[in-house]
Amino acid sequence: MDIATPHLDLVARRTSSEVFHAIQWGITWGRQIVNELKEVAAASERSRARLCLHPAPEDLHQEMLIVMAITAVERAHRRTIGFDTKVVIEGSATLRYYAPTGDLTRSVKLGHDRAAYVHTVSKEYHSLLVESDWFVFLEILQGPFDGATTEFAAFHTS
Numbered sequence: 001m002d003i004a005t006p007h008l009d010l011v012a013r014r015t016s017s018e019v020f021h022a023i024q025w026g027i028t029w030g031r032q033i034v035n036e037l038k039e040v041a042a043a044s045e046r047s048r049a050r051l052c053l054h055p056a057p058e059d060l061h062q063e064m065l066i067v068m069a070i071t072a073v074e075r076a077h078r079r080t081i082g083f084d085t086k087v088v089i090e091g092s093a094t095l096r097y098y099a100p101t102g103d104l105t106r107s108v109k110l111g112h113d114r115a116a117y118v119h120t121v122s123k124e125y126h127s128l129l130v131e132s133d134w135f136v137f138l139e140i141l142q143g144p145f146d147g148a149t150t151e152f153a154a155f156h157t158s
Contacts, residue, residue, distance in 0.1 A: 003039045007032040008051065018049040025055060029065060034089070034136055037067040041134075047072035057145035064139045065089075068130050076102075076127040076153035082142025084120040086110065091132035098125040102155030110137070125153045 005014070011027040012020035018040055033051060040049035047069040054062045068074075076098050086095070092111025095118055099105050108118050111132065120126055128135070 003036070003043050005036045005040065008036050012051055015052075018044045018046065019052065020050070021052045021057075022055050025053075027053065029053075033065070034067065037065065037136075038069075038134055041067045041069050041072075054143070058143065060143045062141045062143040062145065064141075066137055066139055068093075068128065068135045070130050070133050070135075072128075072130055072135075074128045076125045076155070078125045078151050078153070079122045079141070080149045080151055082122055082149075084122075084126075085140040086118050086120075087138040087140075088114075088116045089136040089138060091130070091135035093131055093135045093137075094129045095120075096127050096129060098127075098153065098155070100125065100153075102153065111135075 005020075008014075008020050011029070011033075012022050015021050029051065037049040037051060041047055049067050051065040052062065053065060076096075088110050092109070092114060095108045095110055097105045097107065097120075108115050110116070110118065
């Protein structure tokens with residue numbers, strides 16, 4: 001089912017069922033965009049949606065506004081290049097870090113009265129556990145996007 005996204009459509013183009021890319025650098029967004037992303041995420045099989053604030057997957061600097069419902073599941077993964085920075089906008093979640101064996105090594109509580117910013121270096125397996133109805137955050141990564149630079153952990157399948 002296609003969800004109406006009039007505010008997103010003004011600043012971005014839809015590149016998949018749950019991903020939008022900004023038409024150009026420098027767009028602005030607010031509550032209306034977040035609400036439309038929540039509607040898209042609610043209808044998504046993966047319970048998530050994102051607005052890539054960078055216009056092209058090839059961009060070396062990438063910023064994404066990401067919305068995840070409490071039903072979203074993020075498999076443990078790591079980036080083989082660069083970094084992963086999260087800035088919390090709304091909601092709460094726990095960012096869990098794992099050893100290559102799958103053992104939990106540490107966790108960071110994110111959200112109101114918790115950490116609002118976290119920076120993960122490459123090669124650390126990690127996953128998000130959403131704890132509120134919605135978790136909204138800005139993610140900043142080193143580009144360009146290449147699916148081959150994300151490695152999913154063999155020990156974590158859900």
